[in-house]
Amino acid sequence: MPLLTRIRGPRDLDRLSLEELDQLAEEIRTFLVDAVSKTGGHLGPNLGVVELTIALHRVFESPKDKVLWDTGHQSYVHKLLTGRQDFSRLKMKGGLSGYPSQAESEHDVIENSHASTVLGWADGIAKANEVLDRDAHVVAVIGDGALTGGMAWEALNNIADAKDRPLVIVVNDNERSYAPTIGGLANHLATLRTTEGYERFLARTKEVLERTPVVGKPLFDTLHGAKKGLKDFIAPQGMFEDLGLKYVGPIDGHDIEALESALARAKRFGGPVIVHCLTEKGRGYQPALQDEADRFHAVGRIHPDTGLPIASSGADWTSVFGEEMVKLGKEREDIVAITAAMLQPVGLDRFAKAFPERVYDVGIAEQHAAVSAAGLATGGVHPVFAVYATFLNRAFDQVLMDVALHKCGVTFVLDRAGVTGTDGASHNGMWDMSILQVVPGLRLAAPRDADQVRAQLREAVAVDDAPTVVRFSKGAVGPAVPAVGRVGGMDVLRQPGTDTPDVLLVSVGALAPMCLEIAALLEKQGITTTVVDPRWVKPVDEAMAPLAERHRVVVTVEDNSRVGGVGSAIAQALRDAGVDVPLRDFGIPPRFLDHASRAEVMAEIGLTAPDIARQVTGLVAKLDGKYGTAAAVDSVQPARD
Numbered sequence: 158m159p160l161l162t163r164i165r166g167p168r169d170l171d172r173l174s175l176e177e178l179d180q181l182a183e184e185i186r187t188f189l190v191d192a193v194s195k196t197g198g199h200l201g202p203n204l205g206v207v208e209l210t211i212a213l214h215r216v217f218e219s220p221k222d223k224v225l226w227d228t229g230h231q232s233y234v235h236k237l238l239t240g241r242q243d244f245s246r247l248k249m250k251g252g253l254s255g256y257p258s259q260a261e262s263e264h265d266v267i268e269n270s271h272a273s274t275v276l277g278w279a280d281g282i283a284k285a286n287e288v289l290d291r292d293a294h295v296v297a298v299i300g301d302g303a304l305t306g307g308m309a310w311e312a313l314n315n316i317a318d319a320k321d322r323p324l325v326i327v328v329n330d331n332e333r334s335y336a337p338t339i340g341g342l343a344n345h346l347a348t349l350r351t352t353e354g355y356e357r358f359l360a361r362t363k364e365v366l367e368r369t370p371v372v373g374k375p376l377f378d379t380l381h382g383a384k385k386g387l388k389d390f391i392a393p394q395g396m397f398e399d400l401g402l403k404y405v406g407p408i409d410g411h412d413i414e415a416l417e418s419a420l421a422r423a424k425r426f427g428g429p430v431i432v433h434c435l436t437e438k439g440r441g442y443q444p445a446l447q448d449e450a451d452r453f454h455a456v457g458r459i460h461p462d463t464g465l466p467i468a469s470s471g472a473d474w475t476s477v478f479g480e481e482m483v484k485l486g487k488e489r490e491d492i493v494a495i496t497a498a499m500l501q502p503v504g505l506d507r508f509a510k511a512f513p514e515r516v517y518d519v520g521i522a523e524q525h526a527a528v529s530a531a532g533l534a535t536g537g538v539h540p541v542f543a544v545y546a547t548f549l550n551r552a553f554d555q556v557l558m559d560v561a562l563h564k565c566g567v568t569f570v571l572d573r574a575g576v577t578g579t580d581g582a583s584h585n586g587m588w589d590m591s592i593l594q595v596v597p598g599l600r601l602a603a604p605r606d607a608d609q610v611r612a613q614l615r616e617a618v619a620v621d622d623a624p625t626v627v628r629f630s631k632g633a634v635g636p637a638v639p640a641v642g643r644v645g646g647m648d649v650l651r652q653p654g655t656d657t658p659d660v661l662l663v664s665v666g667a668l669a670p671m672c673l674e675i676a677a678l679l680e681k682q683g684i685t686t687t688v689v690d691p692r693w694v695k696p697v698d699e700a701m702a703p704l705a706e707r708h709r710v711v712v713t714v715e716d717n718s719r720v721g722g723v724g725s726a727i728a729q730a731l732r733d734a735g736v737d738v739p740l741r742d743f744g745i746p747p748r749f750l751d752h753a754s755r756a757e758v759m760a761e762i763g764l765t766a767p768d769i770a771r772q773v774t775g776l777v778a779k780l781d782g783k784y785g786t787a788a789a790v791d792s793v794q795p796a797r798d
């Protein structure tokens with residue numbers, strides 16, 4: 158990599174010739190395939206923005222000028238050009254984040270991986286530049302997929318209203334989210350893509366007319382002044398121009414010279430301007446280009462030559478859900494499915510194949526998905542909206558005020574619930590069982606294994622007068638965890654072996670195997686434990702309080718924030734029932750978790766069997782008066798915050 162290794166920062170790009178820039182682009186592609194095949198990551202998106210990122214950093218002066226990335230999964234090239242070329246531990250503990258990271262570089266701003274926010278950020282920074290009279294540019298890169306998110310349009314509405322506030326929007330149009338981007342916007346972008354760019358037409362006309370004696374120049378000035386009429390005739394700018402945004406494009410997103418010319422003109426424009434770039438997701442890497450599903454949007458470790466996965470994972474939670482959905486779809490014609498641009502990642506691809514007319518991809522529009530689901534339920538069908546837990550955060554109000562308030566029978570299936578790890582703080586599904594606790598009427602299930610996913614999904618879709626939620630983890634689903642008894646609606650997973658047990662251990666969802674391990678460790682300390690799985694964690698089962706009362710201490714363990722989670726809800730239920738058995742809740746501490754493997758994160762926050770068993774042993778010891786009264790129990794520190 159003779160050129161890439163010489164790039165220590167963006168300004169090192171300035172001295173390269175066009176030929177060298179093209180060579181650098183090739184070196185970067187080779188680097189990306191080699192590095193990401195070893196670690197896994199967002200290979201396809203980054204292969205598509207190599208030339209675009211080079212051109213951006215040649216035209217704009219980061220970090221003085223702010224180069225912002227929507228979702229941030231396509232920022233690997235940006236990292237390579239801003240002094241970060243060790244990708245050996247990408248997305249791993251202590252290695253580079255898979256997204257921009259302010260801790261890594263002054264060139265990075267937006268760290269969260271939640272789509273459609275970049276234009277809002279850009280609007281705010283541009284306003285700050287104006288207020289502080291700062292001589293700096295803001296350039297926001299947004300994908301065609303992210304542009305289907307409502308927040309992008311809220312921002313555009315504001316940006317378009319400030320005609321003299323410089324802001325450059327680069328639409329990275331590769332015609333895909335994971336799958337081909339859907340909706341009216343995608344269709345509009347297609348018309349812009351397929352018509353001869355007005356700018357190119359104008360450039361060519363200018364060239365011809367400037368060579369035309371006498372009438373040439375005046376004619377060009379007339380044409381150039383023709384403005385919208387001519388533009389719409391030559392290349393329908395439509396929506397963006399109608400919004401009042403200057404539109405430049407479409408530009409070949411792999412032609413560095415054309416990109417630099419367009420970006421330089423946009424930079425000089427002095428107001429909001431859209432540069433519409435046409436790129437190819439997975440460019441330059443045949444296995445990605447041939448991947449019809451998602452062009453290697455996010456890959457695990459792969460063989461670089463073939464693109465084939467190195468480690469194929471066994472049955473995962475997602476596929477268990479997907480298969481049951483197909484069965485349900487056959488049994489009930491009123492069941493429909495919704496995805497927010499993630500059909501395959503959430504496991505609805507098989508349902509879509511079987512029932513193409515009963516699945517809706519709404520684009521990256523979770524809020525719309527929830528409201529549309531309320532409409533679908535009101536219309537007499539039962540929608541199942543499958544979404545990553547962390548992405549439902551943005552649709553909280555819609556779940557509350559559209560679905561729950563109207564008692565709509567909508568089922569939300571939350572994949573990637575709990576600690577996911579390698580995608581960093583914004584991807585952990587650690588808030589759903591807290592924020593959804595406050596939704597009146599909503600019922601929330603946390604299945605512990607594949608059988609329970611199937612059973613609880615069926616129980617959920619049988620509810621037609623309230624929102625139901627089924628949440629499960631990322632990745633491989635563990636072995637079946639059988640019940641050995643039943644109390645109310647709850648499964649007993651381990652009997653205490655005595656009529657006066659010490660601990661009631663409430664195991665939530667996928668942590669059941671760990672909770673059984675905790676009980677075994679406690680038994681070695683002579684501590685008797687009942688392990689119970691509530692199955693439906695909201696509302697708290699009526700049998701919980703009486704069951705708790707038969708124990709000396711209650712311990713709850715959940716793969717969700719400790720704050721306002723299942724433990725809090727159970728504590729409140731015990732108080733309401735006048736049961737004052739001490740309770741200690743274990744969960745995720747209320748802080749943002751740096752990227753690392755799931756196991757490393759769980760160990761770091763103390764959500765492991767040995768950690769919890771040690772703390773519970775201390776609790777019981779205090780109860781035994783070895784260290785004073787039961788009240789001393791409260792002095793035991795919760796899991797490390």
Ligand SMILES: Cc1ncc(C[n+]2csc(CCOP(=O)(O)OP(=O)(O)O)c2C)c(N)n1
Pocket residue numbers: 202228230231270271272299300301302303304329331333334335438454497498499521523548551
């Ligand atoms: C709110 C939200 N929903 C879903 C996702 C998952 N997601 C990550 S990237 C992506 C597709 C983005 O498409 P686009 O913006 O066109 O970028 P590209 O990958 O094509 O460069 C999606 C749906 C997300 N990050 N945030």
Ligand SMILES: CC(=O)[C@@H](O)[C@H](O)COP(=O)(O)O
Pocket residue numbers: 228230270454455502573577580631
């Ligand atoms: C950037 C984004 O939101 C997705 O691409 C996400 O990174 C995929 O996560 P999984 O790998 O868990 O499907």
Ligand SMILES: [Mg+2]
Pocket residue numbers: 300301302303329330331332333334
């Ligand atoms: Mg795209």
